[in-house]
Amino acid sequence: MIGLALVLLTPLAGAAVLAGIADYRASARVNIAASAIAFAGALLLLAHRPAPGRFLLVDDLNVVFILLGTFVATTTSVFSAGYIGHELDTGHLTPGYLRFYHAMFQLMMFGMNLALLANDIGVMWVAVELATLSTVVMVGIYRTPAALEAAWKYFILGSVGIALALFGTILVYLAARPEVGEGLRAMEWTVLLRHARGFDHRLLDVAFIFLLLGYGTKVGLAPMHAWLPDAHAEGPTPISAVLSGLLLNVALYALLRFKLLLAACPGAIAPGPLMVTLGLISVIFAAFMLYRRRDIKRLFAYSSIEHMGIIVFSFGMGGALGNFAGLLQMTMHSLTKSAIFFSVGHVAQVKGTQRIEAIGGLTETHPLLGWALLGGVAAIAGLPPFGVFTAEFLVLSSTFARQPALAVALGLGLLVAFGALLARGTELAFGPPRGATGPVRASYWPIAAHLGLVLVAGIWLPGPLVAWFRHVAAMLG
Amino acid sequence: MSHFAFDVAHMLAGLIVLGSLTMLYQDRLTALINVLAGQSLLLAASVAWQGHLQGSAELYATAALALVFKAIAIPWALRALVVRLGLHREIETVAGIGLTMLAGMGLIALSMEVMLPVTGAAGPVARQDIALALSVVLIGLLIMVTRRNAASQVVGFLSIDNGISLAATGARGMPLVVEISVAFSVLVACIVIGIFLFRIRERFDTVDLGALDASRGERAR
Numbered sequence: 001m002i003g004l005a006l007v008l009l010t011p012l013a014g015a016a017v018l019a020g021i022a023d024y025r026a027s028a029r030v031n032i033a034a035s036a037i038a039f040a041g042a043l044l045l046l047a048h049r050p051a052p053g054r055f056l057l058v059d060d061l062n063v064v065f066i067l068l069g070t071f072v073a074t075t076t077s078v079f080s081a082g083y084i085g086h087e088l089d090t091g092h093l094t095p096g097y098l099r100f101y102h103a104m105f106q107l108m109m110f111g112m113n114l115a116l117l118a119n120d121i122g123v124m125w126v127a128v129e130l131a132t133l134s135t136v137v138m139v140g141i142y143r144t145p146a147a148l149e150a151a152w153k154y155f156i157l158g159s160v161g162i163a164l165a166l167f168g169t170i171l172v173y174l175a176a177r178p179e180v181g182e183g184l185r186a187m188e189w190t191v192l193l194r195h196a197r198g199f200d201h202r203l204l205d206v207a208f209i210f211l212l213l214g215y216g217t218k219v220g221l222a223p224m225h226a227w228l229p230d231a232h233a234e235g236p237t238p239i240s241a242v243l244s245g246l247l248l249n250v251a252l253y254a255l256l257r258f259k260l261l262l263a264a265c266p267g268a269i270a271p272g273p274l275m276v277t278l279g280l281i282s283v284i285f286a287a288f289m290l291y292r293r294r295d296i297k298r299l300f301a302y303s304s305i306e307h308m309g310i311i312v313f314s315f316g317m318g319g320a321l322g323n324f325a326g327l328l329q330m331t332m333h334s335l336t337k338s339a340i341f342f343s344v345g346h347v348a349q350v351k352g353t354q355r356i357e358a359i360g361g362l363t364e365t366h367p368l369l370g371w372a373l374l375g376g377v378a379a380i381a382g383l384p385p386f387g388v389f390t391a392e393f394l395v396l397s398s399t400f401a402r403q404p405a406l407a408v409a410l411g412l413g414l415l416v417a418f419g420a421l422l423a424r425g426t427e428l429a430f431g432p433p434r435g436a437t438g439p440v441r442a443s444y445w446p447i448a449a450h451l452g453l454v455l456v457a458g459i460w461l462p463g464p465l466v467a468w469f470r471h472v473a474a475m476l477g
Numbered sequence: 478m479s480h481f482a483f484d485v486a487h488m489l490a491g492l493i494v495l496g497s498l499t500m501l502y503q504d505r506l507t508a509l510i511n512v513l514a515g516q517s518l519l520l521a522a523s524v525a526w527q528g529h530l531q532g533s534a535e536l537y538a539t540a541a542l543a544l545v546f547k548a549i550a551i552p553w554a555l556r557a558l559v560v561r562l563g564l565h566r567e568i569e570t571v572a573g574i575g576l577t578m579l580a581g582m583g584l585i586a587l588s589m590e591v592m593l594p595v596t597g598a599a600g601p602v603a604r605q606d607i608a609l610a611l612s613v614v615l616i617g618l619l620i621m622v623t624r625r626n627a628a629s630q631v632v633g634f635l636s637i638d639n640g641i642s643l644a645a646t647g648a649r650g651m652p653l654v655v656e657i658s659v660a661f662s663v664l665v666a667c668i669v670i671g672i673f674l675f676r677i678r679e680r681f682d683t684v685d686l687g688a689l690d691a692s693r694g695e696r697a698r
Binding site: 152156159160163164166167170171173174177182183186200202203205206 | 618634649
C-alpha cells in the first residue's frame with residue numbers, strides 16, 4: 001500500500017506544492033525529489049504487490065510500465081533542472097510560466113501513473129485524458145505561432161482520439177453488462193477478464209476498433225500520427241522526452257489490456273493482424289519520412305513513430321517471443337529516445353536553433369555532448385551492441401519463423417530508417433563545425449544512465465529480468 | 478416497456494442526430510453555437526427520460542449536469558468569446574453543403590449498419606441509442622474536418638461529446654464515472670480552448686486556421 005500511495009499521491013502533492021513555489025531553483029529541486037520518491041514507490045511495488053482493489057490494480061504487466069515511467073521521469077526532471085535555467089536566461093520562459101510548467105509536469109505524472117494502475121476502464125480513460133491535457137498546455141508553453149499550432153493540433157487530434165476511446169469503453173461495458181451485471185463491477189479489469197468468455201464477441205469486435213483508433217492516435221500510429229512530430233518539436237525538450245518515453249507507452253498499455261480482453265473471449269476477432277498492419281504502416285511510413293527532416297527534434301519524433309510501429313507490430317505478432325521482444329523494444333526505446341532528447345536539448349540550446357543544417361561537427365566543438373548524441377543515434381538506429389539491436393533482432397527473427405513476408409517488409413523499413421538516422425547522425429557529429437560553439441552547461445548523468453542501461457542490456461540481460469519479461473510475455477498470450 | 482416510452486426515447490435520440498445534420502450546413506458561428514445548445518438541451522431531455530424509464534436518480538443528476546453545463550454554460554461562454562473576438566459577423570464558407578449532407582446521411586446509414594446487428598443483447602432502447610450516438614460522433618468528426626475555423630472545430634468536438642454522452646446513458650446502469658468525466662472533459666476543453674482562442678487571436682489577429690497553416694512545418698528559427 002505504501003508503494004501505491006507513493007506512486008500516486010507524491011505527484012499529486014508535488015503538483016499542488018509546485019504551483020505555489022515561485023523560485024525556479026527550489027521548484028526544480030522539488031520536482032526532482034517528487035519524481036524520485038515516485039520511483040522509490042515503484043520499486044516498493046516491485047518488491048511487494050498489494051492485492052487488486054476496486055479501482056487500483058498492480059500486476060506483473062503494469063509494474064514494468066510504472067517502473068520504466070517513474071525512472072524516466074526522474075532522470076528527465078534532473079535534465080529539466082539544467083534545461084530550464086538556460087531557457088530562463090535566454091528569456092524563452094518567464095518564472096511564472098516555469099511554476100506552471102513544474103506543476104503540470106507532476107500532474108501529468110499523476111495522470112500517467114493512475115492510468116497504468118487503474119483497475120477500472122473508466123478511471124483509466126479519465127487518467128489518460130488528464131495526462132494528455134496537461135501535456136497539451138506544456139507543448140504550447142513557448143507561445144510562438146509554431147508552438148500554438150502544435151498544441152492546437154495535439155489538442156484536437158488527441159481529444160478526438162480520446163473521444164473514440166471513450167466510445168469503445170462504453171461498448172466494452174455494454175458487452176460486459178449481460179454477463180457481469182450493472183454498475184462498477186462491469187468496468188473492473190479483473191472482473192472483465194474473468195467473465196470475458198461469455199461476452200458478446202461482436203460487440204467487443206466493434207469496441208476494439210474504436211479503442212485501437214482512439215488509443216492508437218495517442219500511441220502515434222500512422223495514419224493518426226499528425227500531432228506527434230509537431231508536439232515533439234515545438235514544446236520544451238524535457239516534454240519531448242517524456243512524450244516519447246512515457247505517454248506513448250501509456251496509450252500502448254491501454255491497447256495491450258484490451259487486447260488481453262479480446263483474447264479471453266472466444267469468437268472475437270484476433271487483434272493481432274490489425275496491430276501488425278498499423279505497426280508496419282507506421283514503420284515504413286516513418287522510415288521514409290526520416291529522410292526529409294530538417295529539424296533535429298522532428299527527426300527523432302519520426303523515429304519515435306517508427307519505433308512505436310515496431311513495438312505494436314511485435315505485440316501484434318504475439319506469442320512468447322513476440323511479446324518478449326515487444327517489451328524489450330519498448331523499454332529500450334524509452335530509455336534511448338529520452339537520452340537522445342536530453343542531448344538534443346543541450347545541443348539546440350548551444351546552437352540556438354533546431355535546424356540540422358545549422359548544426360555540425362559536434363564531436364569537435366563539444367566532444368562529450370557530440371559523442372553522447374552519436375551514441376544515442378547509433379543505439380536508436382539499431383546498431384549492436386546496444387539493447388535496441390537485441391530487441392529488433394528478436395522481433396525480426398521471431399517474425400521470420402512465422403511470417404517471412406512480413407519480416408521482409410519490416411526489415412526493409414528498419415534498413416531505410418537505419419540509413420536515414422546514421423546519415424543525419426554523422427552530419428551532426430562530424431565534419432567542420434557549424435553554428436555557435438559556446439560552452440555548454442549540460443547535465444550528463446541522465447544521458448549516461450540511460451545509454452549505460454541500454455548498453456548493458458545489449459550485452460547482457462540479467463536472469464531475473466529475462467524471467468520477469470518472459471512471465472509477462474506469457475501473460476500477454 | 479411500453480411502446481410510448483420507447484417511441485419518446487427513440488424520438489429524442491433521433492432529434493439529436495437531426496441537430497448534428499443541422500450543424501453541417503450552418504455558415505454563421507453564432508447559429509452553429511445555437512444549434513449545439515439545442516442539441517445539448519435535447520440530450521438533457523433524453524437523459525432525463527432515460528432516468529425516468531430506468532428509475533435512476535443518478536441519471537436525473539446527469540441530466541441536470543448536461544443541462545447546466547452543456548446546454549447553458551458552455552454555449553454561453555462560446556458565444557461571449559465569439560462576440561468578443563468579433564467573429565459573429567463573419568460568414569464561414571462551408572464547402573459543398575449538398576455533398577456534406579449526403580456524406581452525413583451516409584454516416585448515419587453506416588452507423589446503423591455497424592451497430593444494429595451487434596447490439597442484439599443490449600435491449601431495444603440502448604440498441605437504438607448506441608446506433609444513433611455513433612452517427613452523432615461520426616457527423617461531429619465530419620463537422621471538424623469540413624471547417625477551417627478553430628471555434629467551429631471546437632463546436633464539432635463538443636457535439637462528438639454529446640454523442641458519447643448519449644451512448645453512455647443508453648448503456649443501462651453505466652456508473653456515473655463516465656458522466657462526470659464527460660462533464661469534466663468538456664469543462665477542461667473549454668478552458669484550454671478559451672486560452673487558445675485568445676492566444677491565437679493575439680498572435681495572428683484571426684482565428685482562421687488557414688493563417689496557422691501558413692506557419693506549418695519546418696521553418697527557420
